[in-house]
Amino acid sequence: MDAIVKPWPKNAGANATGNTTATQLSDHVRAAPRPVHPRPSREEAEAAVRTLIAYAGDDPKREGVLETPKRVVDAYGELYKGYTECPADVLDRTFSEIGTYDDLVLVRDITFNSHCEHHMMPFYGRAHVAYMPVDRVVGLSKLARLVDVYARRLQTQEHLTSQVATAIEEILKPRGVAVLIEAEHMCMSMRGVEKPGAATITTQFRGVFRDDPNEQVRFITMVRGGQR
Ligand SMILES: [Zn+2]
Numbered sequence: 608m609d610a611i612v613k614p615w616p617k618n619a620g621a622n623a624t625g626n627t628t629a630t631q632l633s634d635h636v637r638a639a640p641r642p643v644h645p646r647p648s649r650e651e652a653e654a655a656v657r658t659l660i661a662y663a664g665d666d667p668k669r670e671g672v673l674e675t676p677k678r679v680v681d682a683y684g685e686l687y688k689g690y691t692e693c694p695a696d697v698l699d700r701t702f703s704e705i706g707t708y709d710d711l712v713l714v715r716d717i718t719f720n721s722h723c724e725h726h727m728m729p730f731y732g733r734a735h736v737a738y739m740p741v742d743r744v745v746g747l748s749k750l751a752r753l754v755d756v757y758a759r760r761l762q763t764q765e766h767l768t769s770q771v772a773t774a775i776e777e778i779l780k781p782r783g784v785a786v787l788i789e790a791e792h793m794c795m796s797m798r799g800v801e802k803p804g805a806a807t808i809t810t811q812f813r814g815v816f817r818d819d820p821n822e823q824v825r826f827i828t829m830v831r832g833g834q835r
Pocket residue numbers: 723724725726727728792794795
């Protein structure tokens with residue numbers, strides 16, 4: 608695409624001089640969450656894993672699990688990477704040269720892995736994200752990255768869905784945003800009611816998708832239709 612790339616002026620709303628604050632962003636959109644202070648050390652985190660291994664009934668000094676605390680803490684760096692990432696930064700480069708295109712842009716089947724904040728057990732599935740651009744569009748891969756930023760934190764599926772919608776709404780200012788997420792929760796499959804295969808579906812509709820039922824139907828039809 609022959610386009611003009613514009614960095615998004617995300618600091619405009621937080622101007623210390625009190626100048627123009629045209630855009631107010633939600634806290635979860637504007638910045639990565641602040642870590643608790645003092646942040647536990649790596650040694651403390653590994654000790655906590657040893658405690659959980661012992662609590663489960665195993666011996667943390669057994670050879671097979673000796674290195675497990677180190678591996679678990681390493682894995683946390685990836686699984687919870689979203690705590691170090693800022694959604695506004697992910698969406699900060701937009702393309703303003705969109706010609707006459709003003710219809711729905713849908714990225715379907717964005718796979719994601721997350722962890723429920725109630726049990727710290729995985730939930731995973733697919734997100735479908737659509738918006739109706741006005742003036743500017745964002746690189747399609749950025750929508751997938753945005754889902755990952757929020758997914759790689761402790762989450763509920765409901766919050767994940769609304770946070771993705773809010774970030775797109777506040778930064779791109781489109782005519783509408785639609786997000787549908789379908790996921791399986793391991794805390795329902797492996798424990799509790801033990802219902803593997805149960806799908807949880809959540810949606811958020813903003814702008815024209817909220818106000819016009821026909822647009823909702825069109826979104827759902829495009830999500831459900833076509834080849835899989
Ligand atoms: Zn859970």
